Each structure stands twice: as structure tokens, then as C-alpha cells.
Amino acid sequence: MKLDEIKNVLATSSQDQWIIDDETGSFTYKDNLNLHIERADYDTYRSFDEPWATGHPDSTSSAVEYTVKYCSSFIERHKLVSVDGHRATLPIPESMDSLRVRPSEVNFARIVDIGDRVEEYLGRSQIRIEEY
Template identity: 40%
Template sequence: MTYDELMSIIDKSRQDDWIFSDERGIYTYKNDLNIRIERPDIDHDADKFSGEDWATRHPDPTAYRVIYEIFYGASFVKEIFMVSVDGHRATLPLPDRKTLTITRQQYRFAQIVDQLGTLDDYMKRAGLEVKE
């Protein structure tokens, strides 16, 4: 499998294409068990994310950087940086700072890891838009 093939599979997948273990922070792709996404535990001191209004304008202004890691078998493929906002009620893609836009690929990935179903509501609240 090539990098482009793997990223295309992830981009075209939906949340229900993945087996999720919240306790382990692991997503496994049902159609190819070699593909997985891992969410390491957040270090609440080291991973604080501040200084950007879109991330802190929520009832709980504390935000944390979250790094998702994509693997194929034992091979590390890519890191995806996101931000957990409002007491971990949503995880948002890291937007372009000037335009507050994200790519369609970022949005599709965020849909996969949106376990609470809050992505779209929090994107509106944060002022984030998908650029076409």
C-alpha cells in the first residue's frame, strides 16, 4: 500500500467504518485491520493550547493539543494535529490562522474521530469553515 492509497482510504471512510476503543484511544479500519489511528493520552500541563480565540471562546476556555497518529501495520505514517476544546466536548482541526479555514481532508478526518457528534456545532461556534 502506498501513502496516497492509505490517505485516500482514510479520506473516503466514514466513522462507522472504524472500530473504536475509547479506553485505548485506537481506531481500527474495519476493511483493512492494518490501518489504525492512535490518540495518545493528553498531558494536561504540556499540551495546553492557548492564544487563539477560536479555541478558547467556549464556556470552558481551556483547550488542549491532540496528536493523532496514523499507522499501517507497524509502520508510522503521519501525525494529525487537532485541538480539544470546551472541556473535551469537541475536537477541532487546526485551521489556517488568517482565514480560519480547514481543508476538506481535515474535516473528513475530524468526522472520523468525532465520538460525541459535536464537530459541526463547535466548528460554527469557533468560526471555522471548510474551504472548497
């Protein structure tokens, strides 16, 4: 699998195309078992304090890293934010003043968000999906 193919899978695949083990934070692509995503251990989560992330009923939010690997080779790393007491996982907007995210970043969040609430929380956070 080539790098462009991997990036396309991450940008376009749906969660049901992945084997998910939420307990260990492991996501394996069903069409190519060599492609996987690993969520960082819970003890590495860092507090994340931007208004869009903390403005929910539970103001707890944490930055969480996800590592994409093909076989044992590193491909890329994504930092997402777990918001509202871990009820949803969202991509980080361009800046605190520009609450926009790329469609590919949103799709990555859809893959790893176990609660399937990305769209709901993008709206709650007033984050716009657009290319920039």
C-alpha cells in the same frame, strides 16, 4: 495498501467504518485491520490558547496528537484541538487570522471525534471548510 489509498480512506471514510476504543484512543479501519490511528496519551496533551478554541462555555482547550500507522509503519501525524472541555475535537485552522481548514482535515476530525459534534463546533468557532 498504498499511501494514496490510505490518504483517501482518511479523507473520505466515516466513523462507523472504524473500530473505536475511546479508552485507549485506538481507531482501526474495519476494511483493512492493518490501518489504525492512535491518540496520544492524555498526559501529553498541551494547552492550546487561540481565541477560536477558547471562546466556548468551557474555555479549556488542548492540542492532541494522532498518529496514523499501517501495520507498525508510521504514515502521518495529525494535531487536533480538543475544545470546550473535551466536548469536540477540531482541526487547526490555517492561522489565527485565516480560520479555514481543508475538507480532508475535517473528515479526519470526524473519525476521531467521539461526541460527533465537529460541524456544530466548526460553526461555533467560525471555521470555514475550503480547499486552499
